[in-house]
Amino acid sequence: MADIIAIDIGGTNIKYGIIDHEGHIKNKGIVPTEAYNGGQALMDKVQNIVKQEIDHTSHLLGIGVSSAGQIEPKTGSVRFATDNLPGWTGMPIKDILTKRFNVPVYVDNDVNCAALGEFWQGAAQHRDDIIMITLGTGIGGAIVKEGRIFYGADGAAGEFGHMMLYPDGIRCTCGLTGCYEQYASTNALIRMVTDRLNKGEASILDENVAISGKDIFEAEKHGDRLAMDVINDWITYISWGLSIIVHSLNPSTIIIGGGVSAQGKEFIDRIKKKTIQLVMPSFAEHLSIKPAELSNDAGIIGAAYGVMRGDI
Numbered sequence: 001m002a003d004i005i006a007i008d009i010g011g012t013n014i015k016y017g018i019i020d021h022e023g024h025i026k027n028k029g030i031v032p033t034e035a036y037n038g039g040q041a042l043m044d045k046v047q048n049i050v051k052q053e054i055d056h057t058s059h060l061l062g063i064g065v066s067s068a069g070q071i072e073p074k075t076g077s078v079r080f081a082t083d084n085l086p087g088w089t090g091m092p093i094k095d096i097l098t099k100r101f102n103v104p105v106y107v108d109n110d111v112n113c114a115a116l117g118e119f120w121q122g123a124a125q126h127r128d129d130i131i132m133i134t135l136g137t138g139i140g141g142a143i144v145k146e147g148r149i150f151y152g153a154d155g156a157a158g159e160f161g162h163m164m165l166y167p168d169g170i171r172c173t174c175g176l177t178g179c180y181e182q183y184a185s186t187n188a189l190i191r192m193v194t195d196r197l198n199k200g201e202a203s204i205l206d207e208n209v210a211i212s213g214k215d216i217f218e219a220e221k222h223g224d225r226l227a228m229d230v231i232n233d234w235i236t237y238i239s240w241g242l243s244i245i246v247h248s249l250n251p252s253t254i255i256i257g258g259g260v261s262a263q264g265k266e267f268i269d270r271i272k273k274k275t276i277q278l279v280m281p282s283f284a285e286h287l288s289i290k291p292a293e294l295s296n297d298a299g300i301i302g303a304a305y306g307v308m309r310g311d312i
């Protein structure tokens, strides 16, 4: 049996595991990232995990790393990380791990790894031309073609969150205005609810308490008018963006990940129904839109697949 050590570095936790060449997780663990200790401490922590796990592997094929932030695909170094991971920008992850452990190393960002994970072992198995979109506090995206990430000229393809929906719309964290992310992320959902509560609309949701996406879905289930209206609007926004993606990339499958995938197939079917209405029939015929299946394991499984696939 050949194994891969896979590590998924997030702002809060590091998930890791040993994954065999068939994609089965043999064992896994989780430790706090403690990002406040800085980039070097984080890199030391990653190396310690590899060192600790190496004893549990039979034949080590390589190391796969999924990381938050923007990863330079060719060099496997961090192009940019936000303040969630201070000191992480510029970290040559692949270089350091290759030199120290002398095995192939695959490094990619978290959304690309999640997409590869779903392609290998999850919702997109046996499918090609796949899109993954994560709807969370922001919007992430990835494009998979023949088991490979499509990177584009600068390694940044799939940045769907910043497609423009409104030329003079809401200002985005990226500096542009009217970005998809400002209308279709869970942050946007919460903002739309709070705006209407602040205008005095009646709802079982309380404007004086921090509201989560989950609260809004709960309120909808209880027949709350405001929650129902806003979720309907939100589904429309999500579908607008998906229709642009469908017409430009003609995917076979769109996997929806992020917090919203917890709402399950029923909710994703509502998005699918709306999206189908917005695309030309020839694009809609074989289009599948599904929730992600691998949840928290998608990152490690996808990072392992990057190693398995070879050519790194």
Ligand SMILES: [Zn+2]
Pocket: 161, 162, 172, 173, 174, 175, 176, 179, 181
């Ligand atoms: Zn933007």
